[in-house]
Each structure stands twice: as C-alpha cells, then as structure tokens.
Amino acid sequence: MAAGLPVALALLLSLPVPPLAADEGVLGSAEFASEAGESRAPEPAPRAAKPSAEPIEQQVKPRAAQDKPFEILGQSIAPGSREPVTWPVSINSIQFQVPVVVAHGGRQGPVMCITAALHGDELNGIEIARQVIYGLEPDTLAGTLVVVPIVNMEGFMKQERYMADRRDLNRFFPGDPKGVTPARYAHGLFQRVILKCDALIDLHTGSYYRTNLPQLRADLTDERVARMVSLFGGMTVLHSQGSRGMLRNAAVEEGIPAVTMEIGGPLSLEPEAVEYGVKAIKTFFGELGMTRSFRFWSTPQPVFYESEWVLADHSGILLAEVELGEKVLEGEVIAQVINPVTNSSQQVLAPYSGTVLGMAVNQFVSPGYVIFRIGKQRTEDEMRAEALRDSQAEDSTDRALDRLVDSEEELP
Ligand SMILES: [Zn+2]
Structure with missing residues (x-):
C-alpha cells in the first residue's frame, strides 16, 4: 500500500x-x-x-x-x-x-x-x-x-x-x-x-x-x-x-x-x-418515527421466502433464460449450459415453482456450481416455525451450501 x-x-x-x-x-x-x-x-x-x-x-x-x-x-x-x-x-x-x-x-x-x-x-x-x-x-x-x-x-x-x-x-x-x-x-x-x-x-x-x-x-x-x-x-x-x-x-x-x-x-x-x-x-x-413516514409500497408487508439452490449438472457456458425476480414454474427451462467444444446443450429446469431470488451471471460453469436461488413464498408464521425447526436441526446440505455461496459469507 x-x-x-x-x-x-x-x-x-x-x-x-x-x-x-x-x-x-x-x-x-x-x-x-x-x-x-x-x-x-x-x-x-x-x-x-x-x-x-x-x-x-x-x-x-x-x-x-x-x-x-x-x-x-x-x-x-x-x-x-x-x-x-x-x-x-x-x-x-x-x-x-x-x-x-x-x-x-x-x-x-x-x-x-x-x-x-x-x-x-x-x-x-x-x-x-x-x-x-x-x-x-x-x-x-x-x-x-x-x-x-x-x-x-x-x-x-x-x-x-x-x-x-x-x-x-x-x-x-x-x-x-x-x-x-x-x-x-x-x-x-x-x-x-x-x-x-x-x-x-x-x-x-x-x-x-x-x-x-x-x-x-x-x-x-x-x-x-x-x-x-x-x-x-x-x-x-x-x-x-x-x-x-x-x-x-x-x-x-x-x-x-x-x-x-x-x-x-x-x-x-x-x-x-x-x-x-x-x-x-x-x-x-x-x-x-425517526422521520416522517413514507408510502412507497403497494403492499407494505414483507414477503417471506424459503429458498433452495439450483446447481449446474454439466460444464459449459451458462446462458440464463430468466431474470432476477422472475416467477418460474416447475419444469420450466431457466437456463442452457452449452459445451463450447462439443456444441452440446443441456437444459436447466426449475425444480419447483417460485421466484428467482439470486443467480449467477452468465459465465463458464462446472458441475455443482450454484447457478440459481429460487424462493418459495411462505407466510410469516410458516417461515418462523421453519426457522425454529432449522435452528434445532442437524446441519443440512442446504445450510452447508448457504455457507459456501451466501454472499455475506466466505467463499472457498
Ligand atoms: Zn458482502
């Protein structure tokens, strides 16, 4: 420096x-x-x-x-x-x-x-x-x-x-x-x-x-x-x-x-x-009450999501077909992974219906690379009950993955 x-x-x-x-x-x-x-x-x-x-x-x-x-x-x-x-x-x-x-x-x-x-x-x-x-x-x-x-x-x-x-x-x-x-x-x-x-x-x-x-x-x-x-x-x-x-x-x-x-x-x-x-x-x-209040939201209540990761199963160029915030349906094609050598293309399907909460930008990916985070909407009560269960449960694969790719946290 x-x-x-x-x-x-x-x-x-x-x-x-x-x-x-x-x-x-x-x-x-x-x-x-x-x-x-x-x-x-x-x-x-x-x-x-x-x-x-x-x-x-x-x-x-x-x-x-x-x-x-x-x-x-x-x-x-x-x-x-x-x-x-x-x-x-x-x-x-x-x-x-x-x-x-x-x-x-x-x-x-x-x-x-x-x-x-x-x-x-x-x-x-x-x-x-x-x-x-x-x-x-x-x-x-x-x-x-x-x-x-x-x-x-x-x-x-x-x-x-x-x-x-x-x-x-x-x-x-x-x-x-x-x-x-x-x-x-x-x-x-x-x-x-x-x-x-x-x-x-x-x-x-x-x-x-x-x-x-x-x-x-x-x-x-x-x-x-x-x-x-x-x-x-x-x-x-x-x-x-x-x-x-x-x-x-x-x-x-x-x-x-x-x-x-x-x-x-x-x-x-x-x-x-x-x-x-x-x-x-x-x-x-x-x-x-720290400042005057604002009316920015048509629905001023928070929207709770439970989410899971979607991983790439093939290596190649990732080309997403959905955008951040988009709602996807189970089985819908959400991306293609194209092998630049063989020209073969693999579809990535939404594993369930939900909203795209996070995604990788288009790039070269390998099998196991986290490419989407898809959220399923939950009520606040469902979410909190799940959170309490989660806090008492043994470490799940999902939580281990969270630790790897959660942007607040350390990557390998
Ligand atoms: Zn950060």
Missing part, C-alpha cells in the same frame, strides 16, 4: 482528516497500538447488555428535543447536525482514516447504524448509505444515524472483496485485539462504533459473478430481529442464521438487532437496486 494513501483517501472522499484524539495513540487506533509497538490504551469499560425485549420503536420520543451532543470516535456531534468523522486505523504502521458520517437529530430517539462494503467490491451499499444519510434532515430527525460507508477500506481501494491478507472481514466479528489483522480491525469497529448502535443494517451484494434480488437476511428466531424486518415495507425476507464471525451475528449476540440487506451484484453501481434499498431504509426510519 502506498505511503500517500491517507492523502489520496482524504481527497477521494472529500473528508476532513482531524487530528487524532489523545487516547488513540500516535500510530493509530488503540486496537492496533500494540502491533505498532505502542502501549495499549485501556480496554473499553464492560458494557451492560441491551434490554432483550425492548422494541426499537419505543426508544423514539417524538416530542422530546435532543439537548445532548452525540459522542463517537473522540468527536462530538451537536444536535440537529450532520458531520463526517473518521475512525483512524493503522495496519503495518501505515495509518489511514475510515470515514464515518453521523447525523445527530434535533429530537431524541434511537441510534441506528448502517455499514457498507465490509466486502470491498460491494458498491451498491456505499451509494445507498450516502443517499440515506444525506437525504434526511438532521433538525427533524428523532435519534441518530451513524453510517460507515466503506468498512473494508483496504479491499475497496483494490476493488477486492477481502482484506489485503485475503481473509473475509465478515468472519471475524466481534473481533480480537490480539488476533490476526481482520480480527483487530473488526474489534476496533465493533468496540468504537457498533456498540453504540440500537440496531444495525449491514449492506451487501451478491459475491463474485452472482447477483441478488433486493432482500433482507435475518435470524427470524430472534423476536427483536423479526420485529425489525417487519418495518422495511414490502421487501423480500429470507431467514438466515448466518454464521459465527459475521457482523450481524455478533451484533445480535450483543442484544443489538441486526439485518443484512442484499442488493444486486458486486463491482458495479446499479441505480434501480440502489433506489430500492434507499426506499426500504426510509420506510424503516419512517415506521420507527
């Missing part, structure tokens, strides 16, 4: 780079200080667990003016204002600034957090986060919004999913101040930002040559998370327990309800998908 990186980043993001707060050490944040040979700052004080059953919406007090500033990362944000701040980190003695944007409302309410680009090549979330925080009016906001638009700054600068050491940051939360680099990075973000949140939306896209219909992934066995997903309007919702080390799992374990929002594919900005994500988050804030 070039020594000029901090300057380049500051220019790129047009953010001021304030001097480090006194407790952050010369070479960067406390969590990296020991790696850099500096003395370690004291560990944060133990934090009381958040009340397990308090709905987020009860924290909104619409008529109560906010008179206290919001303190984060050694900086103080006045009520009714929006300001960029920075989280200074240091890796291998090279310090850089991770931008954080805070809108502290003129009225009291919860602290909402949005994280994007934990995977550095996932761009749609960065734009969603920008539109959300710069689209609201801090004066009338009830509560506080904290946005970390580019969590994995290393990956982002290289247009890569992982951190520079080839590890998936989203497997290391809540982090470890003495662990490998991504564990230390995760620890810093978790201690200094995430623990301030009353709820968290973590923005992702499909991974490597895959794209997803806008959807929420959430652990519906958790009451507060299930309540949270009901406030995003008519979004597609999939139950997913996630796995150890994922940011949303670590947050939920701390009593902070969290969902993942999947929007489109990596490495490009998709305006329609971005607009959809912005609409869903605005609906959520409106439903909570």
Whole structure:
C-alpha cells in the first residue's frame, strides 16, 4: 500500500482528516497500538447488555428535543447536525482514516447504524448509505444515524472483496485485539462504533459473478430481529442464521438487532437496486418515527421466502433464460449450459415453482456450481416455525451450501 494513501483517501472522499484524539495513540487506533509497538490504551469499560425485549420503536420520543451532543470516535456531534468523522486505523504502521458520517437529530430517539462494503467490491451499499444519510434532515430527525460507508477500506481501494491478507472481514466479528489483522480491525469497529448502535443494517451484494434480488437476511428466531424486518415495507425476507464471525451475528449476540440487506451484484453501481434499498431504509426510519413516514409500497408487508439452490449438472457456458425476480414454474427451462467444444446443450429446469431470488451471471460453469436461488413464498408464521425447526436441526446440505455461496459469507 502506498505511503500517500491517507492523502489520496482524504481527497477521494472529500473528508476532513482531524487530528487524532489523545487516547488513540500516535500510530493509530488503540486496537492496533500494540502491533505498532505502542502501549495499549485501556480496554473499553464492560458494557451492560441491551434490554432483550425492548422494541426499537419505543426508544423514539417524538416530542422530546435532543439537548445532548452525540459522542463517537473522540468527536462530538451537536444536535440537529450532520458531520463526517473518521475512525483512524493503522495496519503495518501505515495509518489511514475510515470515514464515518453521523447525523445527530434535533429530537431524541434511537441510534441506528448502517455499514457498507465490509466486502470491498460491494458498491451498491456505499451509494445507498450516502443517499440515506444525506437525504434526511438532521433538525427533524428523532435519534441518530451513524453510517460507515466503506468498512473494508483496504479491499475497496483494490476493488477486492477481502482484506489485503485475503481473509473475509465478515468472519471475524466481534473481533480480537490480539488476533490476526481482520480480527483487530473488526474489534476496533465493533468496540468504537457498533456498540453504540440500537440496531444495525449491514449492506451487501451478491459475491463474485452472482447477483441478488433486493432482500433482507435475518435470524427470524430472534423476536427483536423479526420485529425489525417487519418495518422495511414490502421487501423480500429470507431467514438466515448466518454464521459465527459475521457482523450481524455478533451484533445480535450483543442484544443489538441486526439485518443484512442484499442488493444486486458486486463491482458495479446499479441505480434501480440502489433506489430500492434507499426506499426500504426510509420506510424503516419512517415506521420507527425517526422521520416522517413514507408510502412507497403497494403492499407494505414483507414477503417471506424459503429458498433452495439450483446447481449446474454439466460444464459449459451458462446462458440464463430468466431474470432476477422472475416467477418460474416447475419444469420450466431457466437456463442452457452449452459445451463450447462439443456444441452440446443441456437444459436447466426449475425444480419447483417460485421466484428467482439470486443467480449467477452468465459465465463458464462446472458441475455443482450454484447457478440459481429460487424462493418459495411462505407466510410469516410458516417461515418462523421453519426457522425454529432449522435452528434445532442437524446441519443440512442446504445450510452447508448457504455457507459456501451466501454472499455475506466466505467463499472457498
Ligand atoms: Zn458482502
């Protein structure tokens, strides 16, 4: 990484780079200080667990003016204002600034957090986060919004999913101040930002040559998370327990309800998908009473899906015959896989009727490659009952596959 990186980043993001707060050490944040040979700052004080059953919406007090500033990362944000701040980190003695944007409302309410680009090549979330925080009016906001638009700054600068050491940051939360680099990075973000949140939306896209219909992934066995997903309007919702080390799992374990929002594919900005994500988050804030409410949806209830993967059985060029979001019928041809050497063509059939929730972009595939995720609609009750059964069941092939290709998670 070039020594000029901090300057380049500051220019790129047009953010001021304030001097480090006194407790952050010369070479960067406390969590990296020991790696850099500096003395370690004291560990944060133990934090009381958040009340397990308090709905987020009860924290909104619409008529109560906010008179206290919001303190984060050694900086103080006045009520009714929006300001960029920075989280200074240091890796291998090279310090850089991770931008954080805070809108502290003129009225009291919860602290909402949005994280994007934990995977550095996932761009749609960065734009969603920008539109959300710069689209609201801090004066009338009830509560506080904290946005970390580019969590994995290393990956982002290289247009890569992982951190520079080839590890998936989203497997290391809540982090470890003495662990490998991504564990230390995760620890810093978790201690200094995430623990301030009353709820968290973590923005992702499909991974490597895959794209997803806008959807929420959430652990519906958790009451507060299930309540949270009901406030995003008519979004597609999939139950997913996630796995150890994922940011949303670590947050939920701390009593902070969290969902993942999947929007489109990596490495490009998709305006329609971005607009959809912005609409869903605005609906959520409106439903909570943090902002005025919006009427974006003809059917404002979430749509729950159970889903399975469709795998390629042959190798060749994949040519899909359906689009994301399309409804398919059992037995319908949804793709062709054409062998470029023999010119033979194999049809891929829909194994059941449903909706295309995720798919591989057209590319060369091998037998066993995951090419579609097809969802079957379920009622909320069916979905939650299934989620509870699933949480008690032995590991299924489907869940093992989820871990391999789920875009929140690590690929082999
Ligand atoms: Zn991701």
